[in-house]
Amino acid sequence: MNSFEKQLLEQLDQLRGAGLYRELRDIGSPQGVRITVDGRPMLNFSSNDYLGLANEPALAEAAANAARDFGAGSGASRLICGSLTPHRELEETLAAFKATEAALSFSSGYATALGTIPALLDKDDVIIVDKLVHACIIDGARLCGAKLRVFAHNDADDLEKKLKWASSRPAPGASRLPRVLVVTESVFSMDGDLAPLRDIVELKDRYGAWLMLDEAHATGLFGEHRRGLAEACELAGRVEIQMGTLGKALGAAGGYICGSRALIDLLINRARSFIFSTAPVPAAAAAATAAIRFVQSREGEVRRAQLWQQVDAAKNAVINSGRALPPVQSPILPLVIGDESDAINAAAALREQGVFIPAIRYPTVAKGEARLRLTVTAAHSGADIAELQRALTTAFRET
Numbered sequence: 195m196n197s198f199e200k201q202l203l204e205q206l207d208q209l210r211g212a213g214l215y216r217e218l219r220d221i222g223s224p225q226g227v228r229i230t231v232d233g234r235p236m237l238n239f240s241s242n243d244y245l246g247l248a249n250e251p252a253l254a255e256a257a258a259n260a261a262r263d264f265g266a267g268s269g270a271s272r273l274i275c276g277s278l279t280p281h282r283e284l285e286e287t288l289a290a291f292k293a294t295e296a297a298l299s300f301s302s303g304y305a306t307a308l309g310t311i312p313a314l315l316d317k318d319d320v321i322i323v324d325k326l327v328h329a330c331i332i333d334g335a336r337l338c339g340a341k342l343r344v345f346a347h348n349d350a351d352d353l354e355k356k357l358k359w360a361s362s363r364p365a366p367g368a369s370r371l372p373r374v375l376v377v378t379e380s381v382f383s384m385d386g387d388l389a390p391l392r393d394i395v396e397l398k399d400r401y402g403a404w405l406m407l408d409e410a411h412a413t414g415l416f417g418e419h420r421r422g423l424a425e426a427c428e429l430a431g432r433v434e435i436q437m438g439t440l441g442k443a444l445g446a447a448g449g450y451i452c453g454s455r456a457l458i459d460l461l462i463n464r465a466r467s468f469i470f471s472t473a474p475v476p477a478a479a480a481a482a483t484a485a486i487r488f489v490q491s492r493e494g495e496v497r498r499a500q501l502w503q504q505v506d507a508a509k510n511a512v513i514n515s516g517r518a519l520p521p522v523q524s525p526i527l528p529l530v531i532g533d534e535s536d537a538i539n540a541a542a543a544l545r546e547q548g549v550f551i552p553a554i555r556y557p558t559v560a561k562g563e564a565r566l567r568l569t570v571t572a573a574h575s576g577a578d579i580a581e582l583q584r585a586l587t588t589a590f591r592e593t
């Protein structure tokens with residue numbers, strides 16, 4: 195065997211030995227509460243499709259219409275000749291939804307962070323992020339070359355220490371004062387807890403820093419108009435860079451930034467993941483537009499109410515099955531197990547019971563903090579939650 199293959203196989207063996215090996219499972223059905231996983235029917239408690247929109251007819255129809263009217267592909271990047279009417283409509287709809295001057299869509303949330311952070315900061319700047327922010331923010335922070343500082347999770351006092359350091363920092367050789375960007379999430383993706391947004395906004399204002407808020411798991415769920423946690427806290431006007439994804443509660447695909455016209459114009463000129471990448475297909479943009487309209491409708495409000503009802507029921511089911519649950523205020527319920535292999539065994543025992551909840555391990559979460567990440571959607575019924583409780587009780591008795 196040549197040494198390339200040999201080295202790769204050694205690395206794969208190391209991952210297996212550490213309980214960190216990952217593999218794909220084939221889902222042979224549309225996204226939903228009942229899916230087939232590797233050919234077997236399962237009750238699904240793993241998706242981010244919180245409002246049950248991924249397989250919603252209104253979205254699928256909008257995608258099909260856009261494919262018929264605008265074709266399957268986009269032909270080029272947006273700045274060459276790929277900026278199609280569905281992209282403009284999506285961005286107008288997004289800006290109106292979030293009540294910002296302007297919006298820009300990207301092919302994914304990941305591409306959004308990777309393009310946006312280096313468009314705003316360079317090596318003379320400082321970026322300060324929460325310990326638990328998503329990988330795309332860490333990667334964007336590394337890519338921009340700014341000094342990266344991490345504050346303890348949701349700890350405003352520690353954030354203030356980092357802000358003090360950044361604002362007193364002499365920047366040898368720099369031609370200007372450092373820009374300071376704070377980045378956090380509103381709902382944390384693997385823990386389901388909420389950022390102390392008011393404290394963070396007050397601190398970044400006091401120290402003259404900017405805030406980028408990733409509302410990936412809050413868009414569509416929080417706030418009077420379901421714009422996100424910043425709206426719910428009446429702070430949206432003080433968040434310079436509002437980020438989110440179109441692939442979670444909105445049930446489609448893509449990412450976005452909402453903010454001022456100047457911010458969006460700068461991103462169009464400088465965000466490399468936007469400039470140097472083919473535009474998302476028209477169907478994806480049209481599905482996202484339909485999703486935002488759905489979320490803003492009365493039906494969207496009904497879905498949200500159903501979701502919170504099922505979240506409460508699922509929390510009770512977890513506790514009744516004998517598992518502890520941290521105090522979360524979102525549809526993300528982390529059942530923390532600790533050891534990586536134990537988490538894999540627990541997920542396998544649940545699959546035996548017909549319930550699909552994958553094990554989340556390093557590097558998605560810290561080593562020794564492996565967990566089952568249970569997510570609830572508006573499409574789950576009371577009977578589904580009862581089945582969940584039975585499966586949890588049985589699976590944990592056996593492992």
Ligand SMILES: *Cc1c(COP(=O)(O)O)cnc(C)c1O
Binds near residue numbers: 328
């Ligand atoms: C999922 C996620 C992203 C990435 O969004 P995609 O559209 O899936 O690429 C970004 N930030 C957070 C917090 C996420 O959970």
